[in-house]
Amino acid sequence: MAMTFCWMCPIVPELPEVETVARSIARLVGRRIVSAEFTCARVLRGNADQASADLAGRRIRGIERRGKFIVIKLDGGYSLVVHLGMTGKLLLTGTPARHTHAIFNLDRGVLRYEDPRQFGKIEVGFGLPARVEELGPEPLEVTLAEFGARLKRRKARIKSVLLDQHFIRGVGNIYADEALFRAGIHPLAIGARLRPERVKKLHAAVVEVLTQAIEKGGSSISDYVDAEGRRGFFQVEHRVYRRTGEPCVVCGAPIRRTLVAQRGTHFCVKCQKR
DNA sequence: ATCGGTACCTGCACGC
């Protein structure tokens, strides 16, 4: 029997998943970081000793999400920024294992960072890193007018534009495909050439798919960081993502797969027009 | 400024 979190349906952390993780560790606000250990040079940006020194003794003042980044705000204007990459997890339970790359010892409890592929990144410093400040607007906050104005400047394929975190922050490969399908837009369409009516549809589709996904994740937030971290997380039903060859849920035509920006891209030839 | 392509990394599926 297929498992809900098998290889064929991986939970890649995009905006809704990161939001779920951020909420699941919100309870840490108010606690103090006693000490921190970093054991993977690839995952930590900067010097491990410096990062540990910067963190030691600081109290957690707030936890928020910016796109796919988790920002843990600390005393004195410092911040602990975590990006989960492809396979990163923040865990409040369990014991250090092979892929544990950071351990944050709190005045009560322990927070661990685990990441088999080491695509994730942890950054400690004063204020926010430039890469976080320079992100585009939140997709759930950006107005249709700004969304349209930004899109008008983009001559790339719409799928690439959606993946660009400078355009809007938080959309990844799965939700880009799903939003384009819901908007009836072909992934190879040129961003700037989309007519206002279609831009409006796309904006609404992005909001819809992300909102639904957050709601699904939100129903099992307390479970998320348990055990393998994925149990109980129900993804939004994919209508095109990884459904190559299967019938379109609207017209029945087989879903096609191609590459855009070196990413697997799934769409319906009949329902999605350039 | 923007675009497309590539590297990084591990583990799973597949074929011989």
Add this chain to the structure above:
DNA sequence: TGCGTGCAGGTACCGA
């Protein structure tokens, strides 16, 4: 059975 190969995709970085 066991091993090599291909593939998955987040961001950073490169040249154009």
